Amino acid sequence: MSTTTENVATQDAAHEHPTDARYIRVAIVLGVVTALEVATYFVNIPGVVVIPVLLAMMVFKFFYVAAWFMHLRFDSPMFTKFFVAGLALATLVYGVLLTVFEFWTKG
Amino acid sequence: MSDTRELEVPGRPLGVYTRPKGNTGWRDWITTVDHKKIGILYGVTAMIFFGIGGIEALLIRLQLATPDGTVLGADTYNRVFTMHGLTMVFMVIMPLAAAFANYLLPLQIGARDVAFPRLNALSYWVFLAGGLFLNMSWLLGDSPDGGWFAYAPNTGVVFSPGHGMDYYVLGLQIMGIASLLSAMNLIVTVLNMRTPGMTLFKMPVMTWMILVVQFLLLFAVPVITVALFLLMFDRNFGANFFNPEMGADPLLWQHLFWIFGHPEVYILILPSFGIISEVIPTFSRKPLFGYPFMVFSGIAIGFMGWGVWAHHMFVSGIGPISVAAFSMSTMFIAVPTGVKILNWLATMWGGKIKFTVAMLFAFGVVSMFTIGGLSGVTHSVAPADTQQTDTYYIVAHFHYVIFGGSLLGIFAGFYFWWPKVFGHLLSEKLGKWNFWLMIIGFNMTFGPMHILGLQGMSRRIDSYSPGFGFEFWNMFASIGSFIIALGVLVFVINVITSARRARHEPPVGPDPWDARSLEWFTPNPTPVHNFDDLIQVDALDEFWHRKYAEDENGRVVRVASAEEVCQDGSATDVHLPSPSYWPFVMAAGFPFVGFGLIYTLWVCIPGALLILMAIYGWIFEPTDDPDGPHGHHADGLSDHDGTQAPSEAAGETVEEAPVG
Amino acid sequence: MADAAAVDHGHVTGTGLSNNKLLMWVFLGSECLLFGGLISTYLIYRSRYADGPAPGDIFDIPFTSVSSFILLMSSLTMVLSLSALQRGDIRNNRVWLLATALLGSLFIGGQVYEFTTFVREGLGYTTSPFSSAFFTLTGFHGIHVSLGIVMLVSLLISSFRGTLTKERSETVEIVGLYWHFVDVVWIFIFTVIYLVPSPTS
Numbered sequence: 018m019s020t021t022t023e024n025v026a027t028q029d030a031a032h033e034h035p036t037d038a039r040y041i042r043v044a045i046v047l048g049v050v051t052a053l054e055v056a057t058y059f060v061n062i063p064g065v066v067v068i069p070v071l072l073a074m075m076v077f078k079f080f081y082v083a084a085w086f087m088h089l090r091f092d093s094p095m096f097t098k099f100f101v102a103g104l105a106l107a108t109l110v111y112g113v114l115l116t117v118f119e120f121w122t123k124g
Numbered sequence: 125m126s127d128t129r130e131l132e133v134p135g136r137p138l139g140v141y142t143r144p145k146g147n148t149g150w151r152d153w154i155t156t157v158d159h160k161k162i163g164i165l166y167g168v169t170a171m172i173f174f175g176i177g178g179i180e181a182l183l184i185r186l187q188l189a190t191p192d193g194t195v196l197g198a199d200t201y202n203r204v205f206t207m208h209g210l211t212m213v214f215m216v217i218m219p220l221a222a223a224f225a226n227y228l229l230p231l232q233i234g235a236r237d238v239a240f241p242r243l244n245a246l247s248y249w250v251f252l253a254g255g256l257f258l259n260m261s262w263l264l265g266d267s268p269d270g271g272w273f274a275y276a277p278n279t280g281v282v283f284s285p286g287h288g289m290d291y292y293v294l295g296l297q298i299m300g301i302a303s304l305l306s307a308m309n310l311i312v313t314v315l316n317m318r319t320p321g322m323t324l325f326k327m328p329v330m331t332w333m334i335l336v337v338q339f340l341l342l343f344a345v346p347v348i349t350v351a352l353f354l355l356m357f358d359r360n361f362g363a364n365f366f367n368p369e370m371g372a373d374p375l376l377w378q379h380l381f382w383i384f385g386h387p388e389v390y391i392l393i394l395p396s397f398g399i400i401s402e403v404i405p406t407f408s409r410k411p412l413f414g415y416p417f418m419v420f421s422g423i424a425i426g427f428m429g430w431g432v433w434a435h436h437m438f439v440s441g442i443g444p445i446s447v448a449a450f451s452m453s454t455m456f457i458a459v460p461t462g463v464k465i466l467n468w469l470a471t472m473w474g475g476k477i478k479f480t481v482a483m484l485f486a487f488g489v490v491s492m493f494t495i496g497g498l499s500g501v502t503h504s505v506a507p508a509d510t511q512q513t514d515t516y517y518i519v520a521h522f523h524y525v526i527f528g529g530s531l532l533g534i535f536a537g538f539y540f541w542w543p544k545v546f547g548h549l550l551s552e553k554l555g556k557w558n559f560w561l562m563i564i565g566f567n568m569t570f571g572p573m574h575i576l577g578l579q580g581m582s583r584r585i586d587s588y589s590p591g592f593g594f595e596f597w598n599m600f601a602s603i604g605s606f607i608i609a610l611g612v613l614v615f616v617i618n619v620i621t622s623a624r625r626a627r628h629e630p631p632v633g634p635d636p637w638d639a640r641s642l643e644w645f646t647p648n649p650t651p652v653h654n655f656d657d658l659i660q661v662d663a664l665d666e667f668w669h670r671k672y673a674e675d676e677n678g679r680v681v682r683v684a685s686a687e688e689v690c691q692d693g694s695a696t697d698v699h700l701p702s703p704s705y706w707p708f709v710m711a712a713g714f715p716f717v718g719f720g721l722i723y724t725l726w727v728c729i730p731g732a733l734l735i736l737m738a739i740y741g742w743i744f745e746p747t748d749d750p751d752g753p754h755g756h757h758a759d760g761l762s763d764h765d766g767t768q769a770p771s772e773a774a775g776e777t778v779e780e781a782p783v784g
Numbered sequence: 785m786a787d788a789a790a791v792d793h794g795h796v797t798g799t800g801l802s803n804n805k806l807l808m809w810v811f812l813g814s815e816c817l818l819f820g821g822l823i824s825t826y827l828i829y830r831s832r833y834a835d836g837p838a839p840g841d842i843f844d845i846p847f848t849s850v851s852s853f854i855l856l857m858s859s860l861t862m863v864l865s866l867s868a869l870q871r872g873d874i875r876n877n878r879v880w881l882l883a884t885a886l887l888g889s890l891f892i893g894g895q896v897y898e899f900t901t902f903v904r905e906g907l908g909y910t911t912s913p914f915s916s917a918f919f920t921l922t923g924f925h926g927i928h929v930s931l932g933i934v935m936l937v938s939l940l941i942s943s944f945r946g947t948l949t950k951e952r953s954e955t956v957e958i959v960g961l962y963w964h965f966v967d968v969v970w971i972f973i974f975t976v977i978y979l980v981p982s983p984t985s
Contacts, residue, residue: 064981086859093801110817111820116446322798
């Protein structure tokens, strides 16, 4: 019989939890990056430049939410592996699909 | 968590807050969360669907036995061949694989059950709901008729105005839920529930193949889910996903379908590869040759299977670069499969072969799949495929790999594990008739289709005209199909007569085949609690190593009898997960939602309510019933008095309070 | 692979990881394929706007930026609610759970407003492949958010009943993982669908 009084996974004891202040700092950074992303809308930048920049900022935000808010940075690598596996497979498979549809060249 | 506060939920007029006791009879089966019973449910259900799919096949062969056949009209033919494909793929092969996976995987890793027993039951009941729902279309006069592949825009509302394709969409979505949940469950089970000492590389190849299949399901089912939603939205809400008049590309359907569809065929074959990877070493009395290669080639097939899908679309106009790329990737994927075939042959080479029926079926798999694989390699050559595609040559190929590969492997599994599940052997004599009738009938039916295809006979068409020279082989094939049916009938007779005979005979011993893996530690049939004590694993083929060792001269000698090594099943202090109504209740909601979406939205309401009620009932039911089943006493009675506090032996699967 | 037993709510697991948490991560892996399919469909169809509005004509970036920011901040409140419960701070756990649910609802409200505006401006569900793909993708995302809100409210109710204790913080963590994933999908959608320059008619 499982007991509620027993300690939650010993994992918790082993790894750190970021402080609330840390989380808020991450959120501020995310907010700033979002603002920068939105700023690109108001400035006239050629697509060839703005698209990689936007994608880089997106990846940055993605990474920070996953690493800090989803706790991947502090958790077992197993969780990261599952997430990355799904992401990588989706990127690969759908990337090929978009290629067959000539998305990169014809949009 | 036996937090009794969870029971005090004010204002709920309905709801069952105590878990059902381990009743016998039909209530036991409806509320079971025991992976073994669930496996049996999958197996029996799948075999009934096999009968239905088989009748559909015989109808096809009757229609095609002669030119300009009149047995089925064109419209009916389309429905029959569509349902034959859907039934065999989704309601026979996949659930049969699930039957073996459910029954055996926990045993092979030395566990007491899967990680989420109620979710496991849910998967079965949802599968049943989906299968029944789809087959209800026959009775309501509107079965799907667009082929199992349902190419757009043919399946849109313009060319398929009836409800048939709506049944297709909803039936597959429902069954997809079952597969996805099962995949999640078994992955967590393999990672988390292995017995002490069982590292991943000490797991049997069968467990590995099942694990790869779960990953394939995990990632492939969402893709067809998307495709099915898009089709449903086109048909029911006027969306424009496959409507060429609005600028959409119907080919998008084919891509999404086959991105799922190709991993799906590996989902169909890998379990049988796993089964024969257990059968062949046992009856060659040699360990499996090249265990790491078998594992890695299975993983490689899992990966590479994602990169070949457009070989189903070589003539659809995707352009020469795409065709060339997919042609190459398809050629590459033959390599890991070839590795497996060679390893099985190398296992048999120099071994002491015992020609049991299970071994015969395993031979069948190796030989028939090789033929199917070779024709597959010819498809990979795109220019050649341009000739072959949409002809009976393709029909020949996929029946060689699915029937000759998947189905024969499953039959090998039946004969091999029957004593473990039911406590008695199937008759070897009848089994040999079963095997030979099936394999001869099978080759008679599908062998000539290679010829017919190359001679130009189209597939997916209800009849052929006289004068093309197709008559002889079609008649030959149709006769063959009835021989297959005879073979299946012999199997059914075998099942019934073996059960009858077993009542008068002493029970089969614990290890009738002198086998190698952990499931054989238990007596036959497997006790409800699986293992008396969890097994400490030190080697691959741990069971074998307890019975045999090498002497001073390096020769293998028997050091212990099966009776000495095997457990006697007498443990009574094992705590088992409690049964539950909610999986059944939740699954019952889905057909209502399906019928509602097709006919009238009001019908969705009871369905949605059932599902919602079941979700909350599930969350709130006590995770554990201290009065629940505790395993059987030696006198065969189960302990329902709940007089003992359940023990906390390592690795017990006590059901956790589910999330949220 | 680690075969050393570790304790998880009283059960031994091979990896030392909680079954429930592992299940959620496995599920999120599969969700990548779901959203990937919807996103790819959108990308393929974004330039096929028939006689209707093109994406570049109709998107209201300032508005969507605000709702995106709101959803992003809801991830912060989500993680704060978890951290509170892990400290045993039941009150703040509830406060932040409520905040997350409210921010999520605000996001959904924004989506509803955006959709109804688009419809009024001539972009209906059936207008073109672009419109069908857009509404389906964002609609699926919205449904995921809504289900998340239902889960958050269920947690809140559980907390007020007194059954959401520090020992059960993993449940909040797991709901949080789902919530962050849904946020992360929106990060992708907002950038790739809205901000990356779109076709105009």
